[in-house]
Amino acid sequence: MTQRTLGEWLAYLEQLHPSAIDMGLERSREVANRMGLLKPAPRVVTVTGTNGKGSTCAFVASLLRAQGLNVGVYSSPHLLRYNERVQICGVEASDELLCEAFAAVEAGRGEISLTYFEVGTLAALWLFERAALDAVVLEVGLGGRLDTVNLVDADLALVTSIGVDHVEYLGNTRESVAFEKAGIFRPGKPALCGDPNPPHTLLDKANELGCPLFVRGRDFDLATTDQVWHWRGMNGQGGVVELRDLPLLDLPMENAALAVQAYALMDLPWQPERIVQALKATRVTGRLDRRQFNWHGKTLNVLLDVGHNPHAAHYLVQRLAQRPIAGKRFAVFGLLADKDLDGVVSQFTAPIEHWAVAPLDTSRTRPVTHVQAALQRHGASVTAHDSVIAALQAQCERASPADEILLFGSFYCVAEALEWLERHATQEAAHGFAG
Secondary structure (H helix, E strand, O other), X not given: OOOOOHHHHHHHHHOOOOOOOOOOOHHHHHHHHHHOOXXXXXXXXXXXXXOOHHHHHHHHHHHHHOOOOOEEEEOOOOOOOHHHHEEEOOEEOOXXXXXXXXXXXXXXXXXXXXXXHHHHHHHHHHHHHHOOOOEEEEEOOOOOXXXXXXXXXXXXXXXXXXXXXXXXXXXXXXXXXXXXXXXHOOOOOOEEEOOOOOOHHHHHHHHHHOOOEEEEOOOEEEEEOOOEEEEEEEOOOXXXXXXXXXXXXXXXXXXXXXXXXXXXXXXXXXOHHHHHHHHHOOOOOOOOEEEEEEEOOEEEEEEEEOOOOHHHHHHHHHHHHHOOOOOOEEEEEEOEOOOOHHHHHOOOOXXXXXXXXXXXXXXXXXXXXXXXXXHHHOOOOEEEOOOHHHHHHHHXXXXXXXXXXXXXXXXXXXXXXXXXXXXXXXXXXXXXXXX
C-alpha cells in the first residue's frame, strides 16, 4: 500500500467520523487503553480556559525547558501547519513523525470511529510516549471534562480564564463553563485558576476532589507598573515566593503569572534569573504578535491576535490602552458565524480609526455584511472587502509608519494574514536582491 502524505492523512481524518465534534471520552479511552497512552511522561500539566491557553502552555514549557527538561507540548488549533500542534523539545513534529503516529492510531482504533481531534490527540500522546520526555504540557481543545486531552491524569491542572464561549457545548453561563473546565482536576492534585473570580462550580469541584486550589488574587498574584511587574505566590511547601522587577512581556502577563505559580509547585530549582529569561524568550505566533513589514517604501506595524470572543476582545482593548502609539490604529477583522459578534465589537469604544472587514475562507464564516452592520451600529467607520488580504492591503494604503494595523478575530483571519506576510516578505527580498 502506498504511504499517505500528511495532507492525505489529514483529509482522511476529516471524513473519518460522522461529526467534526463529538464530545465524550469512551471511544478515545478504549483506543488509548489498547495503545497504552494514558501516561505520556512522568510529569503532566493540562491547561484549559476560555482564553490564554496557548500562551500559558508556552510559558510553562519554556520554564521547564530552562531547567534542561525534555518537554512535549500539544496545542490546537494550528495557524499555518498542522505540525504546530505537536512540539517535542521545542521543535515541531515532522511530517514523517506525524504520519507514523496517525498510522499507529489507525491500527489501534480498529473498528472504533474517532474524530479528527481525537486521532490527533492520541497521535500526539503516542509521539510523546516514544520520545521518552520528562514532561508534557497538554492544551485542552474544548471545555475540559469531555475533551480527549482529559484522558490523561494531570499532575497539575490549570484553568486560565472563565468566560462564555462555545455555548452549544459548554452552556451559556460562567457556572456551566467552569463546571466543564474543572473536569480536568484530579483527586488530591494541585489545581490552579488564573481567573480571580471563579464560579462556585469550580470551587466545589476542587473541594469535592480534595485538590489544593491556587487562585489568582488569593494565593498568587501580579502587580504591574509602566516599566516592570512583580509576582508573588506559593511553593509546594506552602512558603511565600516572589519575583520582583520583571520586564514587561508582549504576551499576557496574567498567563505568565499562572505559569510561574505552576512552576513554583514543582520540585524544581527556584532560580529567578533563569525564570525571567524563560518568560522573556516565550513567543506564540498570532497572539499579541507584533511585526513590521515594508509596503511601497514605508515601514508599517501590524499587531496580530486571535482574540475571537468578548473576553479576549476586552483583554485586547486593555492592552491597546496600556500601549499608546504616536499615530492611529486601523483594524482588519473577520469572525466565524458561531461567535458573539456584538459582544466582540462592543468592546471597542474608541481606539480604532477605521475598520476593514472581510469574510473568512471557510463555510463557517460570518457574512461580511453582518460584520459591517454590527460595527456601524456601534458608530464605527468601516468598509467591507472581498477577502482578508484585500482588507489588509487597503489598510496598508491608509496607514503611516506611526500607525498600527490591528488584525484580529478568527484563527482563519490571522492565518491568512500570516501567509500573506510570508509571501510579501519573500517578494520584497527577491525584489531587493534583483535591484
